[in-house]
Amino acid sequence: MSLINVRNLSFAHEGSYDSIFENVSFQIDTDWKLGFTGRNGRGKTTFLNLLLGKYEYDGTISANVGFEYFPFPVADTEQNTIDVVGDIYPDYQHWELMRELSLLNVEEDVLYRPFESLSNGEQTKVLLAALFLKENRFLLIDEPTNHLDMEARQLVSEYLRAKSGYILVSHDRSFLDNCVDHILSINRTNIDIQRGNFSDWWANKERQDNYELAENDKLKKDIKRLSEAAQRTSRWSDEVEKSKNGTRNSGSKIDKGYVGHKAAKMMKRSKSIEQRQQTAIDEKSRLLKNIEQGDSLKIAQLPYHKQQLVELDRVSIDYGGRTVCQDISFTIEKGDRIALSGKNGSGKSSLIKLICGEPISYTGTFRVGSQLKISYVSQDTSHLHGDLKDFARQHGIDESLFKAILRKLDFARVQFEKDIASFSGGQKKKVLLAKSLCEPAHLHIWDEPLNFIDVISRMQIEELLLEHEPTILFVEHDREFCANIATKHVRL
Structure with a gap:
């Protein structure tokens, strides 16, 4: 076991004013099976490329293991599959490759066929088998399910469940639930790690979102009440201040010192309410930062004249x-x-x-x-x-x-x-x-x-x-x- 430490990571693509990551810090245990989730365009593949050292960034990423990215590029798809595996990992042992292929339900004969003749699912399985031949590597597996049918997804998820030491990017909930023990999520304002599978993470997220929404409603009511109180107090203060230049009903002169003191006291109270209102606004601004706006969509099908x-x-x-x-x-x-x-x-x-x-x-x-x-x-x-x-x-x-x-x-x-x-x-x-x-x-x-x-x-x-x-x-x-x-x- 070792740790991957990310400290104060900040990154923006060259020429872009929008930071993808800003002062992000967290730790990963290299024995974990991490599911990596987040909305499209948030930077999942970018983060994997930062681990691979492909981009310059601010902050530090330190690790005692090397990183390996999936899927591998295959330069010559016309060569036999066994040669493709050899290009990826020249020092592999044949019996180890056969063990991995057997776990993925791939027959040995695919090794002696051109790689391009394999189905997308077979290609994915062969490349996964080659990936897990490598030792002392932390594996970055980027969306392996896109070319797998339902049965193959189940098989690959069982395969990954028996492994460890990887980050898996996938948006398939059942697939993630079956083979990960931690979730790494890119949220709107931060990167978060939680123990458990996707369903555990989603349940926690819903609880947190509901809590923040309830707190948000309370704060909105507080802000409205404080705002109305501040306006009332300010009006009273102004009226009292104006009365300094008037007279009492009895015709006697007003004690301007008393009235001024009273007006100042009301103004101070008004300022205090405003300060409490601003504190509530600041507190509110810390909420809802990671709530995803899953706005409802619509579809308007044309009516058809037959059933x-x-x-x-x-x-x-x-x-x-x-x-x-x-x-x-x-x-x-x-x-x-x-x-x-x-x-x-x-x-x-x-x-x-x-x-x-x-x-x-x-x-x-x-x-x-x-x-x-x-x-x-x-x-x-x-x-x-x-x-x-x-x-x-x-x-x-x-x-x-x-x-x-x-x-x-x-x-x-x-x-x-x-x-x-x-x-x-x-x-x-x-x-x-x-x-x-x-x-x-x-x-x-x-x-x-x-x-x-x-x-x-x-x-x-x-x-x-x-x-x-x-x-x-x-x-x-x-x-x-x-x-x-x-x-x-x-x-x-």
Whole structure:
């Protein structure tokens, strides 16, 4: 066991006026299994890069271990997988590699196939196995679940549960709950570490948020009461001061010294109340700093003239010279929230393309309602570039509504001036989701919409779908999201 000490860490990207970290201090035990969470764009990957020494920063980071980052870059994907592992860790023992692959349910034959021929899930597992071959390293595992289906996520979480000494960036609540013992969270104003899994951390956060909101309400009432009292006392003081130049009803002259003393006393009391009011304001300003604004979202689907929108009866799809799915039968009716699941390569994306109207070779019966409007969110965000204003214009959506939705998904206004290509993976996916929420449609089809999306935004999207009950077909490997949202399941 050793410690990683972070002291007075401050960092801002070159040319930026906004600090990502400011005077942050904490300690990490290298035996911990840390889940790393926080809203998109808060600096999770930046912090990992600071640990790796990629950026200059103020403050100190001291550690007696080296750091290793996942995923590894693979320069030549055409070479055999065993050579890729050798490039990552030349001194590995073959039996140790086979032990790790066995724990991840990967067959030995994948080592003798070109790396590019492996599925995304197989590639992830092989690179994880290579990562855990290294000794005396603290591992920085950045979003390993994005290319894993639900079964693979469960397997990898069990694998990580048996390991230790890592920071794991993931937004999958069930995944984190199963394999971490501490949570490292980037909040709005600080970095915090708590013992326990994600559910423990979230329960603590909700308790703290509710306490601060209750205290905030009390302080607002105190400030209002003190403000009114200060105004009354100030008015009395002014009236008494004015009376120094008047006369009593009896016609005798006023004792100006007495009146002046009384006015001064009232003024002093007024100042005292103002000081108490300012103290209350200062106390209030310390509250609510880390409360995340999970503002509610809206979706306005167009009404459709029929109950049934889509029908598939014994549909089989051929893609790339092979049958990717066979004898698929289901219907999409108004109000359905259908989770489409299956292992990677089972034909989910091909089926979605067919429903969206792309030219796909198929057999069986396939019917789509006349004049059906579909809003589609793709897995891929690599094509996104340019500014948000042009993006909204290109897609025929209302720019003000589009940006308002992004604000609710925790976009800072400064982001609106940047090129979309510079956004984080989660921010890019939010651009596609916000676009979809702006589009008039009868049916929403979302293909892995939550990849890279932070936990709080996931909860916002859950609330949206549960409140407005749109008709939606989605592919998503987040177990908790599917359990909360789906009214039907179609497994390929």
